[in-house]
Amino acid sequence: MNSKKKIKDPEPLVAPGKFNLWLLMLASSMLFASLVSAFIVHKPDAQAKSTWTAFDLPIFFLVSVLIAVISSVTIFVAFKAAKNDELNTNKTFLALTLGLGLAFCVTQYLGWKQLVALDLTLVNARPEDISASYVWMITGVHVLHVLGGIILLGLALSKAFKLEIHKKSMTLMSIAHTYWHFVGLLWIFLYLFLYFAQ
């Protein structure tokens, strides 16, 4: 190239990473919409054949809801701290959120163990338990999303320890923040759905 001129392109209005994240969350929402609508469409059909039983969700899933709420607060604090250049608070609360994320996975695991103890397995032990298969699918796909969030939090934390997250470098922090709220809200929605729709 001959041009020696310094090129300065205008910044896009929204950071591309963040924009893509919103679209990815939209696509994810559609995936859950498909699982949830399958549940809704299937239920009357299966009820007519008496292959659908309503059962109490494991108590650990409710604990997961609590963790989702608390970790949404902690990630918010971490995010605000980073924006105000309070790097230590940021690190502490990021680590706290990461810990809560892992705790979330543990409660999910314990919830699944409770289901197994009741013979409510993914592959139906009894023909009338199609509803249990849905609970497994929906919680399983959600946990995969949470694992994605944990990876994001881990990346953000390692960046925070390298002092690369601060007022002027917020992209990864805000991506992790938005996504974590997304999986948290998603779980609250799914829990309420599974609680009431059965």
Place this chain on the structure above:
Amino acid sequence: MSTAALHAEHEAHHEHKESFISKYVFSMDHKMISKQFLITGIVMGMIGMIMSLLFRLQLAWPDDQFSIIETLLGKWGVDGKLDPNFYMGLVTIHGTIMVFYVLTAGLSGTFSNLLIPLQVGARDMASPFMNMLSYWFFFMSSVVLLISVGVETGPASGGWTVYPPLSALDKAMPGSGLGMTLWLVAIVLFIVSSLLGGINYISTVLNQRTKGMSMNRLPLTIWAFFFTAVLGLLSFPVLLGAGLFLIFDRSFGTSFYLSDIYLEGVGALENIGGSPVLYQHLFWFLGHPEVYIILMPALGITSEVISCNARKPIFGYTAMIISLLGISFLSFIVWGHHMFITGMNPFLGSVFMILTLIIAVPSAVKAFNYLTTLWKGNLRFTPAMLFSIGLVSFFISGGLTGIYLGNAALDIQMHDSYFVVAHFHLVMGSAAIFGMFAGIYHWFPRMYGRMMNNTLGYFHFWITFICAYLVFFPMHFMGLAGVPRRYYQFTLVEQFDVWIDVNKLITVSAIVAGAAQLLFLYNFFVSVFRGKKAAQNPWGANTLEWSSPIDVRLHGNWPGDLPTVYRGPYEYSRPDREEDFFPQYVPDESAPEVLEPEKAKSAPAEKEVEEESSVFFAAIKRVFGLG
């Protein structure tokens, strides 16, 4: 600054050495990725076409033997006779390849990648890395699908819609074994590819437009790619959901789709309580938007090519956008018209029917707008223009039969007959592939800096056009007479025996059409290396892609600053101009924004990146030009 902008700056400062791998293989340049999509699409298209010729031979001459079948298919074509199971496999894989691999990835992948950054004035896609991943997922998916054709039990053979329980039980037929598993793997990879691509397309169109490129100055190609990407983003995850249930039913023993099944040699299955119709709901929630994912990029390309080669502004720019929006919206609420005979409530059927018939309105708006754009234009019959007009022809003749099939009462009669085959091959298959050819002929100079041979292009067009009608038009009559699709040999059914001569006509026409594609291949590959060097703007077009140098490969698209856009894309033959086109990037010396730049009406420029909390509203503001 985005990665691509950094890259452009980097390149502007010193000669850039790239390795073969980073330049041609794991390239992050959207122009190279578009070529990768195109070449892969062409290869897959040839394979899909050869498959169709093989099963057409069987349909026309069911009692004859063809040594080529044995040579190509080995144990599936012993003594030159096509094996019935493999016939079903060929039909299935032909459909899958054409729908997903050629007309979704090959068409939308190629031209969205090439044109979105160039026509909106961006250095590259929002995320070049995701863009590269999108291609390589597509590539892996293609490889897996092709491998599935070669496995011992044969490829998936339950039709491209892979309805359970046939597809969910590996003992149901040979093709439901390993071939079906690989089909599902391929489709999951394909969904990932198409989501990665679609996210980039939407994000680039909404967020990375250059100064002055407001939404109402976007070329219709971009509008079409944008709506296509939105459809894909919202519908492919649903197919993923459907696929997940199917995978679990197949491999882990769940009963989402399976209930009360008796298999010969196996006995009654344990699965109880599943709902096979559930799969159809989920599948067609993707499946119907999918046909618009296929068609809309072709419609967008046609808008651009027809306007440019008629030297006239497109008739009804806003109406074109609104009709695309209408088609996109309606496409999500009509899936039930594929399921009229599943025993759905007739009232629900009539709701789906009314919604389906409403699609005729935006479609007709588009057809009339094409015709009125052509009306009294200074038509230049380039090969691209001919293919675009061909698209309009197929869109009308195939679209009209959609009105028949959308009627529940008629569809119950014509469902699964050759009438359906004729309908979708004309309106979606032929129309979309003609849009793709139009795009290739039109943007070939932009891709390779050379021109394709026009004479070969004319031969290619006329032979393909005539043969496409010869192949698909007679199928309407077969369908009306009740000939069912997917049958291996209907000479065995006495009442369909009369159609054998028509079948021969169809097969011969298909072979001739196939031969014409060899002309295209020759033209394409020879022109890549030996074609006449193209001028910078060979068609006298208005859009931004022709302002970026076509003779040097430049990651970042423009050597200097990004171009500024001063007007809409269709200002052809303005009476106050000497030339019959007025590019978007050329300032008008008498215009107020040039005389008083501070009053220029332009897209919001170098603003601070918005706060997290207002990202969504910022996007909304940007979309509606309020920012």
